[in-house]
Amino acid sequence: MTQTLDNKVRILLLENDPIQARLYTDNIQLKCGNGIEITSVGTLEEAKRLIDDKGSQYYSMIIVDQRVDDALAAGTSFSAYLRSDVEITPEKKAVRYKGPIIIATGSPIKDTQDALAAQNVIDVEFYQKGTPFGPLMETINKLLNRELLQRMDSATSALVNSDFVDDTIDKKVTELKALSYSVIAEYTQLKQEYEPIFMSGTLTPENKDRFRDTIKVLGTKLWPLLAKIQDIAAELKENAYANPQARTDLAVIQEGAKTAEKLIEAQYSRFEILEECTYTILQLDDEQFQREILRRSLHDKVMTYHGKKIRFNIVTVETYEEALAYLKKENVDLFLCDMNMPRVNGFEVLEMIGKGSDGKYTPNPEFKLGIGRAAVYTTLTSDADRKKVDEMGVHYLEKPMETDKLQKKIVDTIEQTP
Incomplete structure (x- = not known):
């Protein structure tokens, strides 16, 4: 059985009456989130197959009718x-x-509870068929929110493993630890502040708006940190090839950050939160072939990521003079600079634009470029160059890079330097 986690909120519905299944689906999407994906099946065997194929993390909730396939206790059995x-x-x-289960039954609820208790199953909710849907929707809403918090608790707790990673492997271990505890502290504070909203099943439009706003705060604050943790953990795993325990701890950290990232994405999808934006990328490269590759890969391409529908506006220039002139008159979200060019190298160009020291790159006031919004887009071969990139506080994007990976790397770089 796989352990699948996707960036969707999904409910498995076991109900063999198509009309009733439609009523559940319409009410859940209307009241609990239009973006909730509901899979409706009519037989026990099909439901079991989906659970075993998709894994324990795929569905955020399971709703089952007590009577399916002419079996009087299908809900209890399942x-x-x-x-x-x-x-x-x-x-x-x-x-x-382990997630929430709701049994819809036409029989007295106590009979179903007793049948489950006889099999040592007690953590199940119930809906008395024939009663109004309102209280059921509030229960579903509350359980979905509780499930989010429980999964986020588990994912962020995995970041504590950074304490066990040997500092001597690489100086970036210290940065990884700081980022991990920043995520834990931010999440803990946000959870305490917004937990009454999360745990409320109230379905007023005002409450839904407050919940959407809360999810947006989570994404804005945590996504950049989680993406950075994954990048550093992946890099450190390569450097820790001789330390199996460190590689194991780093894999746990990486997976925890990835899981937390996807859990927040799932809530954005649940409430169909999607902001449109355009990122302008300025590339300096003396080779026309390299400029054409970037334009063809990204220009006017659309990427949906971290609650945004992102379009890329790619501007390419051949000389550093053109780059400086453009940066003085136009706002740029990220400057990509080649390293090896005929008259000057990438570091010299970056020094013309700003100052980099102690891991922080600050452009001069005359350039319309944000702090840290510069990257060397090349293939670095020397340790000295890699060290200088870190010292200047600019980013390193390795050339060549697959389009999907490059898009993500660019957006992560921009988000990490707001």
């Missing part, structure tokens, strides 16, 4: 199956599905 153990490795077992 709930017991979900809470049963599954083998992960020969030495390790885990609960098949």
Whole structure:
């Protein structure tokens, strides 16, 4: 069984009455988030197959009718199956599905509770069929929010593993630890501040707006840090090839940051939060071929990432004079500078534009470029050049890079230097 996590909020609905399934779907999407993806199936076997194929993290919630396939206790049977153990490795077992379950029953709820208790299954919610949908929707909303917090708690706690990484591997271990604890501190503070909103199932338009705003705060504050943690952890794993324990700890940190990133993305998708923006990228490269590659790869291309629908406006120049002139008159979100050019190298150009020291690059006032919004886009071969990149506080984007990876790297770079 895979352990799949995607950037969607998904509900599995086991209901063999198409009309009833449609009512559930319409009400859930209307009341709890238009972007919730609901998969409706009509048989127990199909539901079991989906759970076993998709994994324990794929669905944020499961709703099951007590009577499916003419079985009077299908909901009870399926709930017991979900809470049963599954083998992960020969030495390790885990609960098949830990997320929230709601059983919709036409029989007295106590009868279903007793049947589940007899199988040691107690953490299940219930809906009495035939009663209004309003209270059910509030329960669904509250459970989805609770599930988000529990998964975020687990993901961010994985970042504590940075404490166990040997500082002697690389100086960036110190930066990784600082970033990890920044995420934990930011998330803890936001959770305490906004937990009443998260745990409220109230479905007023005002409350939904407040929840959307809360999710946007989470994304704005945490996404840049989480992306940076993943980048540094990946780099350190390569440097720690002789230290298996460090590689294991770094993999846990990387996965925790990735999971937290996707959980926030799922909430953006749930409420269809999508802001449109355009990023202007100025590239300085003396080779026309390299300029054409970047333009063809990114210009006017659209990327959906971190709650934004991003379009790239690529401006390319051949000489440093053209680059300086453009930066003086036009706002640029990121300056990409080649390293090896005929008359000057990339570091010399960057020094003409601003000053870099102690890991912070600050452009001079006459240039319309934000602090830290510069990157060397090249292939660095010497340790001295890599060291200078770090000291100047500019970013390093390795050439060549696959289009999807380059898009993400550019956006991460911009987000990390607001």
